[in-house]
Amino acid sequence: MKKRFLPFLLLAALGSHAQQTDYSITGVPFTQVKLNDHFWLPRIQTNRTVTIPASFQRCESTGRVKNFEMAAAKSGKFCTTFPFDDTDIYKTLEGASYSLSVFPDATLSKYLDTLIDKIAKAQEPDGYLYTARTIDPAHPHAWAGQERWVKEAELSHELYNAGHLYEAAVAHYQATGKKNLLSIALKNADLVCSVFGPGKRGVAPGHEIVEMGLVKLYRVTGEKKYLETAKFFIEQRGQRKDYDAKNKNPWKNGSYWQDDKSVYDQTEAEGHAVRAEYLYSGMADVAALTGDQKMIAAIDKIWDNVVGKKMYVQGSVGAIPDGERFGDNYDLPNTTAYNETCAAIAGVYWNERMFMLHGESKYIDVLEKTLYNGLISGIGLDGKSFFYTNAMQITNNFSHTAMEPVRSGWFDCSCCPTNLARFIPALPGYVYAQKGNDIYVNLFVSGDASVNVNGKPVQIRQENNYPWDGNLSFTIDPKKATQFNLLVRIPGWANNQAIPSSLYSFQNNSTQKTVIKINGNVAEYTVDKGYAVLNRTWKKGDKVEVILPMEIRKVVASNNIKNDINKVALQRGPLMYCGEWKDNDGRVSNIILPEASSFTSEYNAALLNGVTILKANVPAVDISNDGVNVSTRAQSFTAIPYYAWANRGKGEMMIWFPEKVKDVQLMASDEALTPVVNH
Structure with missing residues (x-):
């Protein structure tokens, strides 16, 4: 394994000399964290055995691979729908590379080399790589324009394709030590850097990610031009003269592309949610590497805006279907929520x-909320069915409130399935982080981690049954007695904070506190930036126990979110819950959760691959057979984790439930009436 990684380590070391500054905190690489976790390891295995193979098969069957073959032959007609379809191959290659790092597979490795050879042959001599033009330059995709780059600010996605190529290339190189895909990416990046920059062509990429990709190439090679070009792209925003600032149409004023003003002047999340968050990620990378404090201040304000005014209770963003975009502050409707899976990723x-910039647990609190809820809801338990959007509410009563509650194996625009394929195998890299003598425990995932403190190897074994159980165990095994700080995140939800803002809160505060024991003895600890700081000279076999309170909590929303007034949602640990038709007499839109309702929890190993469910006796509204009388009756109510819904067929789902009925709206419908809160 060490021999395989040597070329990467040498280049990374060379690159580090060129870096004057960087993130003060770095993640412990996923290759140094070996999981045996009951929750995440099966998902990673399913990704390896089901999701990635299915993704490659679908890239073959839909013509995505054929596009590269035709580009190499300079003959044929682009045979898929979108000019960014090339990225589905790149993203799956990236995920497969991560998987190879942990699970060597000669057959998969050979298949990747075959694909990479096709990509190489499709690349033009100067490095340009974009099958939607190269197949037939005289008749490129309608979104691309007659010349290279002329529609890059809006529709062409030429640089978006390049960004995903760069990320895949770095992952493949790190995993295998092979340079075949990296060489393709560097050739393309050299072309991009020769075309764009001060005194050359300027553009704010219409769909960001090239900025993140260029930074990864810079980290591998130490070539400053890659970092400089990433910064140049970011700073090009707000310079176009043809946008009308007074026009409320986001495409006409530039906000859809985050291009209506300089990034330094942007204070709230706007436009297409995925593009925006890729931009903010790229800004963080560039700011960390250049020390640009003004850029950091800008994304700090935008983060506050998202978490304080534009995030759904299960961690999803991008409320507006028209443009897959952020809405206005507090514009978070449940019936039409969009919540693209790619936006969660x-x-x-x-x-x-943001955590690596600031070292505050609130960023990991939000990451965890998104990860366990709005992100993995995007993939079915079978590993090959997906949601592009993630609904907040499905009812049978009124057709205008219902988004389709059925997962799909593929989409014409299949960015979400392939994004999941690349994200899931990289999950172990989010568990731990390090800053000198400080070791951060960010996520609670069972497995063994290898770190070095002052050149001394330390093994950390984490054992738990999270997210179902809050009892966490860590065994510390330094090769020699070693002093360092173990910083264990105390989740906001374990400290009476539903989210690090006033957007959502728990209805009643808990008196239970997190208990920490060291070698069986209750330990006093200080909390710094949301982390319990355990400072000692650690010896082999030292054991840390962390006991998190796993109460069932009722969540209420800020009154600024009009759709959620007088409603409650349910949370236990990091998981948000929903009611689904399957467990509740065929429907859930007639359920009321009074303030006095009391819930119990129980683990059901046979349900949905094993989940903890919540149960209570609550009122349900009934309509008489003649449609004249409305009454309530007591009913057993079961809630399941939100991520697990829509794995058992089509039917109703609700996250927010009214606490009482104040009004019944009589509307024409083939279905029964639904009680609604009078706002």
């Missing part, structure tokens, strides 16, 4: 970077 990328 982008949110994890961004929040990890």
